[in-house]
Amino acid sequence: MNDMRIAERTVGTNAAKISARGVQVYYGETHALKDVDVDILDRTVTAFIGPSGCGKSTFLRCLNRMNDTVAIARVEGTILLDGQDIYDKRIDPVQLRAKVGMVFQKPNPFPKSIYDNVAYGPKIHGLTRNKGELDEIVESSLRKAALWNEVKGRLNDPGTGLSGGQQQRLCIARAVATSPEVLLMDEPCSALDPIATAQVEELIDELRENYAVVIVTHSMQQAARVSQRTAFFHLGNLVEYGETGQIFTNPKDTRTESYITGRIG
Amino acid sequence: MFPQAxxxxxxxxxxxxxxxxxxxxxxxxxxxxAARQLxxxxxxxxxxxxxxxxxxxxxxLVPGFIVLILWLLLQGAVINALVLRSLPPGTTDGLDPGAVQLIVAEIRQIAGGRIFGTPEQWKIDAAARLTALRDTSATLMVVVVGVMSAVLLILSRMRVSPDFRARQGTEAIVNGLMIFCSTVAIFTTIGIIASLVVETWRFFGMVPWYDFLFGLRWEPQMPIRADQIAAVGAFGWVPVFVGTLVITVVAMTVAVPVGLFSAIYLNEFASPRFRAVAKPLLEILAGVPTVVYGFFAVLVIAPALRxxxxxxxxxxxxxxALAAGSVTGVMxxxxxxxxxxxxxxxxxxALRDGALALGATRGETVITVLFPAAIPGIVGGILLAVSRAIGETMIVVMAAGLIAKLTINPLDSVTTVTVQIVTLLIxxxxxxxxxxxxxxxxxxxxxxxxxxxxxxxxxIVRKYREIYD
Incomplete structure (x- = not known):
């Protein structure tokens, strides 16, 4: 792992944005996630790593209640966002998802124009009062996603016509446009080529200035490159969670060490 | 003696x-x-x-089967011709083809044992000859098939050798059978179109095509005999077609909103349990024979409207038109x-999740993302439904009127193209x-x-389908 340069470990704050306690997830009879305790820091990139089926994506989808859309899924335990239980009955998942944005594994632009893709969130949440404000949000979001220069001349072209890497950055711009506080990314680079991956990784590092970013990844190099904190999941358990440099160079648990050195997973 | 034959x-x-x-x-x-022994x-x-x-x-099997089918199809005509030729000379002189047909039919009746009155002796003789010919034909058929099978059996047995490409041979025959089956449908379609075109051509020989296409009166009453007093027919199809359109519009006004909303509800909002009950019930509706819908229109909807x-x-x-059209819509x-x-x-x-993850409600997801993505398929489905509504026959025959009135008022009585076809041919x-x-x-x-x-x-369905894949 020669390219595993460890990113600078300057963590923005030490305030916990999200804190999960005793989270259990069941898919029907399957106990997919067992007793997970985690504190996710604000203005920090947190990486979830682990072999396929270990529950890392499941946990990610708990954080914006996307598991609600799966009929057989059942979540127990508490997850606090800024001290507020997001599974509380009074919390509207729709409003929660406006605060906790998500980027998926496969780029999924809507079959609309580039402009309408980015303007989608602001429109449905009524964030703007006029076209001018909306234009500004679209431009600033596309700039944050490092896509503005490539698409500024063809904002009315369909978003599905872009290349894979551009589509993924469009999806990031779309998520950023609702000004979320937390950005969840589920293997955002797994469908991208190395150049597009590098662009997205650079973007993730920049997004850290404003958001708490949680990224699920299969690539340990990627986790090492972009994250400040890393959590290792195995068979539905959170095995180890800590500072990225420590996890990769000096893991406390033997399972973590085996995974990082390539013996399991 | 005849029935035994x-x-x-x-x-x-x-x-x-x-x-x-x-x-x-x-x-x-x-x-x-033989192959195993080799x-x-x-x-x-x-x-x-x-x-x-x-x-x-x-x-x-294949050649024998073809010969048998052809034999059974053609033997009747051949036997009839032979019987006709054996009739006493001069019997059919000066008779038109219809009268000759009648004589043949009577002979066949006698041969079948159904004798009415006292037929002439030459007819009874002819019936006996007919029966004899049928027997011969049947026996001959068995002999031909038997000999042919035996020859083919020996020939194909002689082909068995290590080098013989039996797999290619078998596949070629099966291939031929498949080509035959697929062309049956094509030739049937061509035949139907050809007969329609030929008869329509004859019609336009009697009624000018511009009178048909642009005429505003449809009164197809023609004198059957020369001395009969009846109106000279008017064959303008416009009122009939407008009637069809009125009924189609009424039908789509019922079917499109109800069908779309039920699909959206079942797909996006319904609990799995409700869906498991509602979907089969909806499909039962599709299996109701149209004549039953016709009853419903005539006996329930029409009196209620009245x-x-x-x-x-x-x-x-x-x-x-409202009664017939709304029931067609329900169908x-x-x-x-x-x-x-x-x-x-x-x-x-992924599109659904993308919208939900941005904080869209289910309703917003349907309206802003799913519906636009599904619109080509939905439009295609609606157009196919329109063409079914236009071609629908049974419901309108039972529930729509017969008089062609040029009106677009759905509360009035209209007639449709299909209704007119049925009444013209009955x-x-x-x-x-x-x-x-x-x-x-x-x-x-x-x-x-x-x-x-x-x-x-x-x-439409094809053009826009690929985009979202």
């Missing part, structure tokens, strides 16, 4: 088919065994033993609903009168219109 013919026909089948199976077993003696066969058997099976008209003072006819609900359901389900889950018809031939012209127009809509629908 019929039994003989029937049993010989059964026997011929059984013989053919047995010979084919025998061919299969013979070649299979294998046993150490030869490397090009094809598996089973293919040698299959080759022989098909080589015996009562409403009496109560409210609105002028509502007894055979309203189309499951059609549109299942089409829309399929296209909505085909929208990738009862005594003469196939050289424009009254009857008009049905073919209407049929051709109906065919052209629905074909156009179907082509348009398929193009």
């Amino acid at each position: 019929a039994d003989w013919v029937r049993s010989m026909t059964t026997f011929a088919f059984a013989l053919l089948f047995l010979a084919s199976v025998a061919g299969y077993l013979l070649n299979l065994r 294998q046993g003696s150490g030869a490397r066969l090009h094809s598996l033993a089973g293919f040698h058997g299959g080759f022989s099976f098909l080589v015996v 009562d409403f008209g009496v109560w409210s003072g609105l002028p509502i006819a007894s055979n309203t 189309l609900i499951p059609f549109i609903s299942s089409f829309a359901d399929d296209t909505l389900s085909a929208v990738p889950r 009862g005594d018809t003469a196939f050289d009168s424009p009254k009857t031939l008009a049905a073919f012209a209407l049929g051709l127009m109906l065919f052209v219109v629905t074909l156009g809509i179907n082509v348009l629908a398929l193009r």
Whole structure:
């Protein structure tokens, strides 16, 4: 792992944005996630790593209640966002998802124009009062996603016509446009080529200035490159969670060490 | 004596088919065994033993089957011709073909044992000859099939050798059979179109095409005899077609919203338990025969509308376009609903998740993301439903009117193209009168219109389908 340069470990704050306690997830009879305790820091990139089926994506989808859309899924335990239980009955998942944005594994632009893709969130949440404000949000979001220069001349072209890497950055711009506080990314680079991956990784590092970013990844190099904190999941358990440099160079648990050195997973 | 002969013919026909089948199976077993023996003696066969058997099976079965079918189809005509020629000289002189047909039919009746009155002696003789010829034909058929099967059996048995490409041979025969089956549908379609076009051509020989296409009056009453007092017919199809359109519009007004909303509800909002009950029920609706819908229109909807008209003072006819059209619409609900359901389900889950993750509600997701993505499929489905509504016959025959009135008022009585075709062809018809031939012209127009809509629908579905994959 020669390219595993460890990113600078300057963590923005030490305030916990999200804190999960005793989270259990069941898919029907399957106990997919067992007793997970985690504190996710604000203005920090947190990486979830682990072999396929270990529950890392499941946990990610708990954080914006996307598991609600799966009929057989059942979540127990508490997850606090800024001290507020997001599974509380009074919390509207729709409003929660406006605060906790998500980027998926496969780029999924809507079959609309580039402009309408980015303007989608602001429109449905009524964030703007006029076209001018909306234009500004679209431009600033596309700039944050490092896509503005490539698409500024063809904002009315369909978003599905872009290349894979551009589509993924469009999806990031779309998520950023609702000004979320937390950005969840589920293997955002797994469908991208190395150049597009590098662009997205650079973007993730920049997004850290404003958001708490949680990224699920299969690539340990990627986790090492972009994250400040890393959590290792195995068979539905959170095995180890800590500072990225420590996890990769000096893991406390033997399972973590085996995974990082390539013996399991 | 005559009925026994019929039994003989029937049993010989059964026997011929059984013989053919047995010979084919025998061919299969013979070649299979021969191929196995070759294998046993150490030869490397090009094809598996089973293919040698299959080759022989098909080589015996297919030609024999074709000969049998052709024989059964053609023997009647040949026997009739032979019987006619053996009649006493001069019997059929000066008779038109119809009268000759009648004589043949009477002879066949006598041969079948159904004798009415006292037929002339020459007819009874002819019937006896007919029976004898039938017996001979049946016996000959069995002999021909038997000999042919035996020859083919031997020929295919001689082909068995290590080098023989039995697999390719078998596949070529099966290939030929498949080509034949697929062309049957094509040639049937061509035949239907050709007959429509030919009869329509004859119609336009009697009624000018511009009178038909642009005429505003449809009164297809023609004098059947020269001295009969009747109106000279008017064959303008516009009022009939407008009636069809009125009923179609009413039907789609019912079917499109109900079908779409039920599909959206079932796909996006319904609990799995509700869906498990509602979807099969909706599909039962699709299985109801149209004649039952016709009852419903005539016995429930039409009287209800009439009562409403009496109560409210609105002028509502007894055979309203509204009754026929709305019931046709009910018939189309499951059609549109299942089409829309399929296209909505085909929208990738990623798009749904993407919208939900941005904080869209389910309703917003449906309206802003799923619906636009599914619109080509939905439009295609609606167009196919339109062409079904235009071609719908049974409901409108029962519930719509017969008088062609040029109106777009759904509370009035209108008639449709299909209703007119049915009424023109019911009862005594003469196939050289424009009254009857008009049905073919209407049929051709109906065919052209629905074909156009179907082509348009398929193009829309195909053109926009790839984009979201």
